[in-house]
Amino acid sequence: MTDPILRFENVVYTYPDAPHRALQGLTLSVPGGQVTAILGPNGAGKTTLLRLAYGRFQPQAGQIWLEDRPLAAFSRQELGQRVALVPQREANPFAYSLLEYVLLGRAPHLSPLQMPAAADVETALSALETVGLLPLVKRTVQALSGGEFQLLLVARALAQQASLLLLDEPTSHLDLGNKKRLITCLQNLRENGTTILLTSHEPEVVAALADQVVLMRGGQVLRSGLLDEVWQADLLSETYGIPLRVWKFEGRRHLTWE
């Protein structure tokens, strides 16, 4: 078991003007070099947790540690070099080329007046290659399908070369082929020592990929642990609030409702 790279201790977060807490006393540790998946119903606080993990919002109470330093002690740029985010969706107002869009992932490694150099272009191209978008490179961002755009966001995060990769429902728009490609890509990243923290609503993706699973409900962690310990019908049923059954078919885990 490796040391935790990211730790949440009794973290409380309430959105401005919101009537209730999004996270209430959440404690969590994300082991380095592994894949940790967060499962939970809509509104459980999964996305909020990710936002706090890359320093977008500061907790009102509790502590967040990254690499054994308080998260708040990192500068914006230092955080960008260490933590990369693949958001659920984002607006793209202008018709950037794919390469240009992925190059933006180099920003944390460049000073404000610096331009990306040939080495940065090289990094961006291999990120595009990894997610399989290289053949589409002449298109613009606005000509991509939803799934292709999601892969592009992954490529941008890869170009960031961070040690901790956060993905917010990364497979939500992907077809089966691309889902498999992304899972393989994330597995390769883990082999190379990248820590991955992702949220998902897709049990098959989680079961195929995760070392650790965190079950969340109502802004708190219900249970966390190794996949085998947590992948139990009663725990999952409690998380989603409906009766669920766990199956194993040809060595793969499935989850169905009754």
Added chain:
Amino acid sequence: MSAVYSSSALRAEVKSVSQLASRRRSRRRLLGLFALLLVVFAVSLFFGRYPQVGLISPAQLAEDALAQRLILNLRLPRLIASLLIGMSLAGVGMVMQMVFANPLVEPGFLGVSQASAFGAAVSILVLGGVNWQVQISAILFGLFGLALSYLLARRVRYGGWVLRLLLAGIAVSALFASGVGLIKYLADPLRQLPDITFWLLGSLSSITWRAVLSVLPLISLGLVFLWLMRWRLNLLALEDEVVFSLGVAANRERLLVLFMAVVITAASISISGLIGWVGLLVPQLARRLSGADSRDGLPTAFLLGGIFMIVCDDLARTLSAGEIPLGVLTSLLGAFGFLILMTRRTVKV
């Protein structure tokens, strides 16, 4: 990784096609535009009414002292002013469209244009129409308009930062526009009102070396700064959350860029009066020529803006014996250009 996609041959081809070739193409395009700008500038220097519409020949220039003075003291400062203002408005328009992630934004919104107009009108009403006083008043009120928009935006409790600034800008513009209306109503219709109207329509007819030199350092500095930030602009066009996750203090950098942009705008407006449409049209045109990447888009906008403004001013001073207000011409040409641009088949904003 899948073998289908990762052949190194494909990669080499992609690289040559997308990256190197397009950079080379864009460099050639920029050089071409720069050459065009030089030609337009040079021709415009010798072109005009003296007393008939036409070019002043070198032979004529050599012996005609009046023509020499005309070119040196009237046309040259006026051309430099058109160049500066065209570059400023087009460049700032591009910057603002990027920062607000909205291709329909123009430099004067955020209250700057209307606040500058109010400042100029107040100065004409209260202090009389002394040029440098009108100019300073326009700059100060322009900055005040920005500050007001910014402070208001911080208090708006609706939408994200960009939307709040937009809303505040609209409110502040409306406020100063009504102020201008009131001053026009109060102004002496024989002495002051023509001055105010003239200023609101925009013109370079009474430009002097002193006016040009008074804004030259500020505008040049601002333009160089924006040019240095040109790659960063691509980044600032993305959503807050994304910019933030890429290790960039989004709002601080946007505010810095916007402040520079507004200083340039206010300085330009202060010597020319209100000139519309350049800052909206030219960036659209630039993006269509060069693509969305503002590494190419911003320099393209600078050059196109300069060319467009010089040509407009040439027309303003030669089409009729009297001057046609420059702002009227840019709006006319700009609106037509915009319509053509928007109704063409492949619109890439």
